[in-house]
Amino acid sequence: MGIQAPKGTRDVYxxxxxIWRHVEDILRKITTAYRYCEIRTPIFESTExxxxxxxxxxxxxxxEMYTFEDKGGRSMSLRPELTAGVARAYIxxxxxxxxxxxxxxxxxxxxxxENPQAGRYRQHYQFGVEVFGATNPATxxxxxxxxxxxxxxxxxxxxxxxxxxxGCPDCRREYHAKLKAFIAERLDSxxxxxxxxxxxxxxxxxDCKNPKCKELIKDAPLVLDSLDEECSAHFQGLQELLTGFxxxxxxxxKVVRGLDYYTRTVFEFINENGLTVIGGGRYDGLIxxxxxxxxxxxxxxxxxxRLVNLLQAxxxxxxxxxxxxxxxxxxxxxxKAQQLVYALRQKGIAAESDLLGRSVKAQMKYADKIHAQRTxxxxxxxxxxxxxxxxxxxTGAQEVVRIDDIEKGQVGIK
Numbered sequence: 196m197g198i199q200a201p202k203g204t205r206d207v208y209x210x211x212x213x214i215w216r217h218v219e220d221i222l223r224k225i226t227t228a229y230r231y232c233e234i235r236t237p238i239f240e241s242t243e244x245x246x247x248x249x250x251x252x253x254x255x256x257x258x259e260m261y262t263f264e265d266k267g268g269r270s271m272s273l274r275p276e277l278t279a280g281v282a283r284a285y286i287x288x289x290x291x292x293x294x295x296x297x298x299x300x301x302x303x304x305x306x307x308x309e310n311p312q313a314g315r316y317r318q319h320y321q322f323g324v325e326v327f328g329a330t331n332p333a334t335x336x337x338x339x340x341x342x343x344x345x346x347x348x349x350x351x352x353x354x355x356x357x358x359x360x361x362g363c364p365d366c367r368r369e370y371h372a373k374l375k376a377f378i379a380e381r382l383d384s385x386x387x388x389x390x391x392x393x394x395x396x397x398x399x400x401x402d403c404k405n406p407k408c409k410e411l412i413k414d415a416p417l418v419l420d421s422l423d424e425e426c427s428a429h430f431q432g433l434q435e436l437l438t439g440f441x442x443x444x445x446x447x448x449k450v451v452r453g454l455d456y457y458t459r460t461v462f463e464f465i466n467e468n469g470l471t472v473i474g475g476g477r478y479d480g481l482i483x484x485x486x487x488x489x490x491x492x493x494x495x496x497x498x499x500x501r502l503v504n505l506l507q508a509x510x511x512x513x514x515x516x517x518x519x520x521x522x523x524x525x526x527x528x529x530x531k532a533q534q535l536v537y538a539l540r541q542k543g544i545a546a547e548s549d550l551l552g553r554s555v556k557a558q559m560k561y562a563d564k565i566h567a568q569r570t571x572x573x574x575x576x577x578x579x580x581x582x583x584x585x586x587x588x589x590t591g592a593q594e595v596v597r598i599d600d601i602e603k604g605q606v607g608i609k
Contacts, residue, residue, distance in 0.1 A: 203309075203317025214503050219302065221348050222322055229341050231300040231324055236280035238304065242270040248279030248456060248485045259307040273306035278456075278478070278494055279485060281325050286487035295328035302499070316500060323475070325494035327482065332429050334493045335460045335477060336436035342464060342473045342495055343442050351505055354472055357447035358437075358462045360430040361398065362422050364480070367458075370421035371397055381411045401451045417448040429459055456481040460493070466505065473497045516566035517547040519585075521601075522558035524574030531573050531598070538602045563588065573598075 200206060207215060226233070242262050249255050261273040274280055281299060284290070290297045302322045311317060324341060326334050339356065346354055362370060374397045378385070382393060385400065385408050392399045400412055422430065437444050452461045452474060461476035475495025482490035521536055523529040532548045539546040547567060549558045555572055562570045570586050577583040577598070585601075586593045 203311040226300045231298045234299045242272040297327045300324045320499040323496040330491045332432040356444040359450040366423040373416045517545045519569040520562035520567035522572045528573035
């Protein structure tokens with residue numbers, strides 16, 4: 196057996212790649228409309244960035260990072276997520292000196308050592324947005340609306356927006372005390388990871404995926420009951436804005452997200468099978484944690500593989516078929532076909548021709564397989580007359596067109 200791709204990685208090509216490109220085209224269109232600027236950060240960073248930014252109590256840091264020592268003896272890690280790197284860039288590149296807020300988006304690979312499954316890989320691609328410098332709940336509303344617009348334009352309709360507030364550090368201290376008192380009575384029965392989290396971040400026990408833990412903490416106190424006046428007003432403001440946008444939502448106290456840097460708003464777009472398609476929230480302390488001045492921030496991340504899987508399951512496809520296939524019946528027709536295809540491509544028209552020297556019958560079969568919208572065959576007679584028969588493959592209708600007009604792109608081929 197030849198060399199294979201590493202476990203948890205995969206190749207993307209063919210029809211699936213066309214869907215990826217379709218998604219990317221739409222997300223670029225939407226981020227342009229929202230005036231978000233693309234940012235690209237390194238694939239590996241100092242391990243300390245993730246320890247401070249993501250949190251040393253998270254599964255990502257404790258169990259999933261690809262960490263190595265470089266030739267200078269420095270600890271480096273392949274990025275497990277993108278927000279911490281974007282926060283580092285915001286500080287290092289002085290983006291706080293630009294007109295605020297700073298609105299960024301990204302798309303790139305992350306790396307986590309976890310059990311591969313459908314839509315979840317050790318190398319996975321993430322699209323996300325980050326907004327720095329704004330405290331108003333309108334920031335969360337804008338970020339959420341961007342995600343809603345993306346899913347809507349892609350035709351992903353079977354999702355529900357779940358929102359929650361986990362409060363600021365002050366009101367969360369009160370909640371932590373209540374939660375720890377509740378958990379303490381059940382601590383010996385919880386999993387080892389929840390026991391480890393008990394002192395450092397008890398809120399993370401609410402995010403445990405262990406079925407036994409879920410059952411034991413299902414009646415835990417709700418963080419919404421511990422919000423102070425300011426956090427309550429912030430959360431209420433978000434709900435009013437989303438209602439004004441016409442974006443439906445569910446207040447879900449169980450949404451806490453898996454990263455330590457979140458404050459106040461957290462949200463998830465969840466599909467009918469309980470899978471999170473988009474997840475994010477506010478993180479006003481992150482910039483300070485990674486070495487900058489305290490700066491408010493809001494963002495979300497979306498796994499591209501999971502989204503593409505949903506689109507495939509819903510039979511949503513991307514049309515990448517050529518506008519026209521120009522075949523040939525002889526050597527002269529072959530050369531002219533190549534010239535016409537080249538001329539059309541220079542005008543941005545998707546055109547295809549035969550490169551294998553197939554028979555006319557085989558060329559037409561190929562044109563059908565690649566779903567060409569129109570076809571024509573060129574030979575001595577057509578070249579002598581300067582005309583050819585163009586066929587609409589969907590309706591079967593045929594019309595005579597001048598070859599010169601085809602070359603000029605004047606026959607309605609778009």
